[in-house]
Amino acid sequence: MIHTLHDFMLFTKGQEYLIAVFFLIVFVVFFGILNKKKESTRK
Amino acid sequence: MTTITGENITFIEWLQDKLFLGMSFKEYFKKLITPFNIIATLILCVGIPIAFVRFTQGLAATTNLTDNNPWGMWIGVDVLCGVALAAGGFTLGSAVYLFGMKEYHPIVRPAVLTGFLGYFFVVIGLCFDLGRPWRLPYPMFVSYGTTSVMFLVGWHVALYLSCQFVEFCPALFEWLGWKKFRKFVVGLTIGATIFGVILSTLHQSALGGLYLLAAKKLHPLWYTPFLPVFFLVSAIIGGMTMVIFESSLTHRVFSHQISLDHKKFDKLTIGLGKAAAMTLMGYFCLKVIGVAHGDHWHLLGTPMGQWFLLEVLGFVLAPCFLLVWAVRQERAGWVRFAAIWTVIGLILNRVNVSMIAFNWNLPDRYVPKWTEFAVTITIITVGVLTFRWIVNRMPILWEHPDYEPEI
Numbered sequence: 001m002i003h004t005l006h007d008f009m010l011f012t013k014g015q016e017y018l019i020a021v022f023f024l025i026v027f028v029v030f031f032g033i034l035n036k037k038k039e040s041t042r043k
Numbered sequence: 044m045t046t047i048t049g050e051n052i053t054f055i056e057w058l059q060d061k062l063f064l065g066m067s068f069k070e071y072f073k074k075l076i077t078p079f080n081i082i083a084t085l086i087l088c089v090g091i092p093i094a095f096v097r098f099t100q101g102l103a104a105t106t107n108l109t110d111n112n113p114w115g116m117w118i119g120v121d122v123l124c125g126v127a128l129a130a131g132g133f134t135l136g137s138a139v140y141l142f143g144m145k146e147y148h149p150i151v152r153p154a155v156l157t158g159f160l161g162y163f164f165v166v167i168g169l170c171f172d173l174g175r176p177w178r179l180p181y182p183m184f185v186s187y188g189t190t191s192v193m194f195l196v197g198w199h200v201a202l203y204l205s206c207q208f209v210e211f212c213p214a215l216f217e218w219l220g221w222k223k224f225r226k227f228v229v230g231l232t233i234g235a236t237i238f239g240v241i242l243s244t245l246h247q248s249a250l251g252g253l254y255l256l257a258a259k260k261l262h263p264l265w266y267t268p269f270l271p272v273f274f275l276v277s278a279i280i281g282g283m284t285m286v287i288f289e290s291s292l293t294h295r296v297f298s299h300q301i302s303l304d305h306k307k308f309d310k311l312t313i314g315l316g317k318a319a320a321m322t323l324m325g326y327f328c329l330k331v332i333g334v335a336h337g338d339h340w341h342l343l344g345t346p347m348g349q350w351f352l353l354e355v356l357g358f359v360l361a362p363c364f365l366l367v368w369a370v371r372q373e374r375a376g377w378v379r380f381a382a383i384w385t386v387i388g389l390i391l392n393r394v395n396v397s398m399i400a401f402n403w404n405l406p407d408r409y410v411p412k413w414t415e416f417a418v419t420i421t422i423i424t425v426g427v428l429t430f431r432w433i434v435n436r437m438p439i440l441w442e443h444p445d446y447e448p449e450i
Contacts, residue, residue, distance in 0.1 A: 034370060
């Protein structure tokens with residue numbers, strides 16, 4: 001039976017989907033940071 | 044018979060040239076007396092008698108294994124860690140031969156050799172656990188166990204070892220001067236690499252799949268239906284970081300053999316570090332989803348949960364961030380440090396799955412006997428000695444002048 005939001009999230013696997021979407025965004029940002037070229041220190 | 048410079052020589056001279064590096068036996072023997080060799084000899088003096096006792100008296104005489112804990116250090120470290128850390132061969136082989144990343148070609152041969160020797164010594168380690176090594180061909184030809192994951196792992200390791208041998212053969216035949224054989228095996232390289240990638244994908248994950256059978260025995264934070272995926276992804280990380288670690292060691296120890304300049308080598312190290320950082324981040328995301336899938340958040344506050352957090356935050360996320368920083372700052376030295384850190388993390392993960400989190404709730408906890416440590420150290424020592432023996436003789440770190448590169 002679904003009584004709480006927690007039960008609902010477990011039943012629908014919503015928790016995993018939310019985390020997956022969150023990490024999708026994190027991964028894109030991470031990829032951007034990793035590939036950002038080092039700023040030249042020469043002036 | 045001819046030498047590398049093309050001189051005609053007798054068979055004895057050829058043997059001397061190939062085996063004793065052109066020295067007389069006396070000279071060669073004198074050169075062998077080094078601190079490293081003395082320590083290695085001492086290790087072998089302890090390990091070989093223990094191996095004899097294991098094969099004559101059985102597991103009870105040399106291990107702390109019980110019916111509750113039938114798999115110990117030889118499976119957890121020698122097999123699980125060995126297979127994962129030998130993944131550099133297939134990772135780099137596919138990058139160079141399949142994806143055309145030719146700039147990594149100078150480090151592909153040492154990676155393939157590490158992979159080949161890694162798998163070979165995994166089989167040796169497995170023999171220590173299984174006993175009766177003459178029965179190794181049984182699952183291949185006599186008694187099929189098609190419903191067992193171990194049947195798959197056994198076949199795959201045997202086939203993959205053959206693939207790695209084919210990939211290693213060009214160096215072997217260049218050393219022996221067998222040009223026709225070399226040409227033939229070079230033609231097989233791409234096929235062997237493709238076959239190797241398929242086999243690796245399946246057996247790396249199958250090793251994780253073995254633990255799916257132990258749902259009640261493995262701690263819930265480590266047990267998840269995603270275990271095969273975790274094992275595969277972490278093996279790719281282990282392969283890349285092991286290549287970084289192994290290539291930085293060989294560049295130090297065999298610097299006289301290497302033609303690649305330091306700047307270029309550092310660039311390759313940073314490239315590998317970048318790939319490892321991305322894979323580590325992906326692995327971390329999967330680990331969090333694994334906890335969410337089982338809804339085991341409440342277990343993170345327990346002592347085992349803190350140990351899990353140490354593994355995931357301290358040995359996955361932390362080296363990942365260090366790699367990102369080192370890659371962005373172009374600090375190859377820090378990439379190497381982070382690679383060693385990651386390798387330790389991978390070993391910790393396999394030890395956790397196979398020993399620490401396995402049967403975690405039983406009063407009868409397994410602690411390896413000193414003889415188990417001795418056998419593992421002996422196997423690693425023999426592996427290092429074999430690697431050095433081959434690198435000192437065959438064109439692993441340098442290009443043979445008589446042959447065109449494979450790609």
